[in-house]
Amino acid sequence: MHFQRTLTLAEQPQDQIEAALGLAAVLNTLDCLDEEERLIEDMLPIARSMQAHTALARLNHLRGNIYFPRGDYAECRRLHEEALSFARIGRDLETEAKALSGIGDSYYAQGRMQTAYEVFDQCLCLCERNGLAHVEAGDRSARGSAQLYLGQPELALQDAMEAIECSARLGNHRAQVFSRLTAAWVLVAGGQDALAEQELT
Numbered sequence: 001m002h003f004q005r006t007l008t009l010a011e012q013p014q015d016q017i018e019a020a021l022g023l024a025a026v027l028n029t030l031d032c033l034d035e036e037e038r039l040i041e042d043m044l045p046i047a048r049s050m051q052a053h054t055a056l057a058r059l060n061h062l063r064g065n066i067y068f069p070r071g072d073y074a075e076c077r078r079l080h081e082e083a084l085s086f087a088r089i090g091r092d093l094e095t096e097a098k099a100l101s102g103i104g105d106s107y108y109a110q111g112r113m114q115t116a117y118e119v120f121d122q123c124l125c126l127c128e129r130n131g132l133a134h135v136e137a138g139d140r141s142a143r144g145s146a147q148l149y150l151g152q153p154e155l156a157l158q159d160a161m162e163a164i165e166c167s168a169r170l171g172n173h174r175a176q177v178f179s180r181l182t183a184a185w186v187l188v189a190g191g192q193d194a195l196a197e198q199e200l201t
Contacts, residue, residue, distance in 0.1 A: 013046050017055045024062045033066045040066075053090030057083045061095055064102045068109070077106035097126050097135040104139070108146060117146035137167040137175035141182040148186055157186045164199075 020043045027036035040063045047055040064079035080102035087096035100123035107116035120143035127136035144159030160183035167175035180199045187196035 013050055014052070014055075017043050017047055017052065017059075021055070021058055021062070024059075028062065028065060031069075033069070037063065037066050053086045054092045054095070057086035057090055057092050057095040057099070059083075060086060061099050061102065064099070068102070068105060073106040073109045077103055080106065093126065093130045094132055094135065097123050097130075097132050097139075100126065101135065101139050101142070104142060104146075108142065113146045113149040117143060117150060120146060133166060134170055134172060137163060137170055137172050138178060140166065141175070141179040144182050144186070148182075148189065153186055153190055157183060157190075160186055 020039055024036050024039050027033070027039065040059050043059055044056070047059060060079050060083035064076050064083060067073070067076035067079065080099045084096060084099035084103065087093075087099055100119055104116050104119035104123060107113075107119060120139050123139050124136060124143060126132065127139065140159050140163035144156040144163065147153075147156035147159060160179055163179035164176060164183060167173075167179055184196040184199040187193070187199065
């Protein structure tokens, strides 16, 4: 694997961290979470010694993502909050948005819909102000899901449809599937089964 070879050959700490960040994302996609966590834990002391705030933000964001599928939403949120803090210090807007997204997900998973909505809304405002469309694509439908639980089906559907358009434009298939599922869910709740079936198809 390219990132593994790069990590092995890296001589400078910054190069090690960059290679590890790339490898960690791949391991997450492959669901090799224990291996990913060990890799991140190896890199954290290096990043701390360099006071590399952006790297610390990205490492903690990735680590937070590990705890979501494990069902440990409190630890997931704690790590994303740490990522958010480092991202703001390092002025890393993309990781700031991703950390907010992770925090919103943790509240959503615990059924705290009003708080989840507020965090997703904060994330989307940041994305809109700074042109972070690739982060926005997934979070707009997440905000829509929270809105449905909050009794706002019209706004939920509007968010889901805008998310479909955004993700299709970017070619982000994962976000598009999530957005269409959200739209279908809202449509079914409103008794519009034929339109829901179109989205599912």
